[in-house]
Amino acid sequence: MNRDNDKGKVLILRSLVLGGAQLFFLFLLVFRLYYLQVYQADKYKTLADENRISTRLLVPPRGIIYDRHENMLAGNEQNFQALMVAEQTTDVDETLSAFKKIMPLSEDEEKRIRKDLKRNRSFVPIKIKDNLSWEEATKILLNSPDLPGVFIDEGLSRYYPYGNIFAHVVGYVAAVDERDVKDDPLLEVPGFKIGKSGIERLYDKNLRGKAGNLKLEVNALGRVMKEIERVDGIAGERIDLSLDVRLQQKAYELLGEESGAVVMMNVNTGEVLAFASAPAFDPNMFANGLSVEEWETINTNERNPLLNKTVAGLYSPGSTFKMIVGLAALESGTINKQSRSFCAGKMTLGNHTFHCWKDWGHGYLDMVEALQHSCDIFFYEVAQNLGINKIADMARRFGLGEKTNIGIENEKSGLIPDTEWKIKRFGEPWQQGENVISGIGQGYILTTPIQLATMVSRIANGGYKINPTFKKLDKNEKIGAENMGLSRQNIEIVKQGMFDVVNAQGGTAMMAKFDFNGQKMAGKTGTTQVRRISMKERETGVLEQDETPWKYRNHALFVAYAPHDNPKYGVAVVVEHGGSGSSVAAPIGGKMLLEALKLDATDKPVD
Numbered sequence: 001m002n003r004d005n006d007k008g009k010v011l012i013l014r015s016l017v018l019g020g021a022q023l024f025f026l027f028l029l030v031f032r033l034y035y036l037q038v039y040q041a042d043k044y045k046t047l048a049d050e051n052r053i054s055t056r057l058l059v060p061p062r063g064i065i066y067d068r069h070e071n072m073l074a075g076n077e078q079n080f081q082a083l084m085v086a087e088q089t090t091d092v093d094e095t096l097s098a099f100k101k102i103m104p105l106s107e108d109e110e111k112r113i114r115k116d117l118k119r120n121r122s123f124v125p126i127k128i129k130d131n132l133s134w135e136e137a138t139k140i141l142l143n144s145p146d147l148p149g150v151f152i153d154e155g156l157s158r159y160y161p162y163g164n165i166f167a168h169v170v171g172y173v174a175a176v177d178e179r180d181v182k183d184d185p186l187l188e189v190p191g192f193k194i195g196k197s198g199i200e201r202l203y204d205k206n207l208r209g210k211a212g213n214l215k216l217e218v219n220a221l222g223r224v225m226k227e228i229e230r231v232d233g234i235a236g237e238r239i240d241l242s243l244d245v246r247l248q249q250k251a252y253e254l255l256g257e258e259s260g261a262v263v264m265m266n267v268n269t270g271e272v273l274a275f276a277s278a279p280a281f282d283p284n285m286f287a288n289g290l291s292v293e294e295w296e297t298i299n300t301n302e303r304n305p306l307l308n309k310t311v312a313g314l315y316s317p318g319s320t321f322k323m324i325v326g327l328a329a330l331e332s333g334t335i336n337k338q339s340r341s342f343c344a345g346k347m348t349l350g351n352h353t354f355h356c357w358k359d360w361g362h363g364y365l366d367m368v369e370a371l372q373h374s375c376d377i378f379f380y381e382v383a384q385n386l387g388i389n390k391i392a393d394m395a396r397r398f399g400l401g402e403k404t405n406i407g408i409e410n411e412k413s414g415l416i417p418d419t420e421w422k423i424k425r426f427g428e429p430w431q432q433g434e435n436v437i438s439g440i441g442q443g444y445i446l447t448t449p450i451q452l453a454t455m456v457s458r459i460a461n462g463g464y465k466i467n468p469t470f471k472k473l474d475k476n477e478k479i480g481a482e483n484m485g486l487s488r489q490n491i492e493i494v495k496q497g498m499f500d501v502v503n504a505q506g507g508t509a510m511m512a513k514f515d516f517n518g519q520k521m522a523g524k525t526g527t528t529q530v531r532r533i534s535m536k537e538r539e540t541g542v543l544e545q546d547e548t549p550w551k552y553r554n555h556a557l558f559v560a561y562a563p564h565d566n567p568k569y570g571v572a573v574v575v576e577h578g579g580s581g582s583s584v585a586a587p588i589g590g591k592m593l594l595e596a597l598k599l600d601a602t603d604k605p606v607d
Helices: 002-039 041-052 092-102 107-119 134-142 163-170 198-202 204-208 245-255 283-288 292-299 318-332 367-373 376-386 388-397 419-426 432-438 449-460 488-503 535-540 581-600
Strands: 053-058 072-084 126-132 150-159 173-175 193-195 212-218 224-231 260-266 272-278 341-343 346-349 352-355 363-365 522-528 555-562 569-575
Touching: 072 092, 072 134, 072 163, 092 107, 092 134, 107 126, 126 134, 126 150, 134 150, 150 283, 163 198, 163 245, 163 272, 163 283, 173 283, 193 198, 193 204, 198 204, 245 260, 245 272, 245 581, 260 449, 260 581, 318 367, 318 376, 318 388, 318 449, 318 488, 318 522, 318 555, 318 581, 341 376, 346 376, 346 432, 352 376, 352 432, 363 367, 367 376, 367 488, 376 388, 376 432, 388 432, 449 488, 449 522, 449 555, 449 569, 488 522, 488 555, 522 581, 555 581, 569 581
Parallel strands: none
Antiparallel strands: 053 212, 072 126, 072 150, 173 193, 212 224, 260 272, 260 569, 341 363, 346 352, 522 555, 555 569
């Protein structure tokens, strides 16, 4: 009996323990559910939304680039592209085959499509072809029953309405690659394009704008179910440049088939009005994507259309450098306005003979006459007496031998040598003969067209240190250019020589002169050798330029400004292997200045 009672107590005790345990675990479960559903509700709602909602960046319209008169140089145009969702097709190969009957696909395009199909899930849209016109997009839509899974998407692509004539200055956009700094989430958007050269690159961050957001509801596989919210981005900034479409067009018209550069500036503000490098390329090809054949055609052209000759072309300045030598001599007191020298056509230094371009010589000349006739002997002697260091100092004051920092990539600094440079570069002392050839802008001296335009602008404005800029300045904006501290009288001597180059009998640029309502130009021609002429050639007769292979012909140069009595415009022209500065480069420079003056006389002047 007692044993039965003991068993009953044990069972009751066990029941109580089990019941208590069940109540305890039930309490824990209720508490946990309450904790998750009440205290942690926001957290798990967010996690659920993250599984349900996909957020994507929306690319904003890229900023528009204008010239000084609000002509659009770079804008955006409606772009249609054909996309395909593989899982919505009955057979991908059949769909592509049907598409090709309507719209041809290149071998490169087909390779890209196959690669994208392997890389992406079957429900992710694959680009078949982009940059379609409305007519092409309509044609695809009309044939949609034969193209299951294919649809048309609309967007914006970069467009350059003036094609090649602004290629080197405005530049182009292209797809982001691994070398680009990923400093913006937009750069991770497939197909996003950034500025790769020119103004597009210089102001890229300003032009990009601010990204928008698109919220989409997706299922567990990531397939889009519906659009939840769209917040459009902010378009990129508008950029207004100092350039003038009309002058830029004129520069390319005058260069024609030649290889070279033209730079025109406002001599008082530094605003660049024309910035032409020829030949050029169509930036729209880069924005839309180059084919292998197109790239080969451009890259193998011996006249190098990809080289921006305005800032990266290096040329001996030749006789356009004589103003610098003359100013250095006048400022140092080596010569004065009355100083004269005799040119017999050649001079001897040691065992070497240096020749003037005019075999029989110029006779006696002063500084103004030496510039007018571009006498080499006069400047040989001046440079020999002056020394390279004083020449180099004056050259650098006028912007030669250093980058202008105008903002275009790959700008070269050129080279203005001196005695210290020669020791560092070659471990050898400077020689007297090197002074002589430096006096006519050859030897080691190298300049760029933008530097030559800066040089002639500083001469024209009376010795004020203006710097070239693409920024369009307000008419009331004061420049505050630094006075370089040169004698006004000495600058006027040089300017008189430049005026006579164009307007006086015997001047080397007389064929380019003009008189527009009493306004004339002043300038200086230059012709530089790209190969050395041997003594044997001089004795037997040097071949005419048109008898010489193109790549061995002389470079033709010209720098000038106008109006001569109240300078406003400065221009530098370089024609690679053009043969003669007076017959090839000077007419281009003269017509550029005349065009600017004519535009000023219209109801829509350059400014």
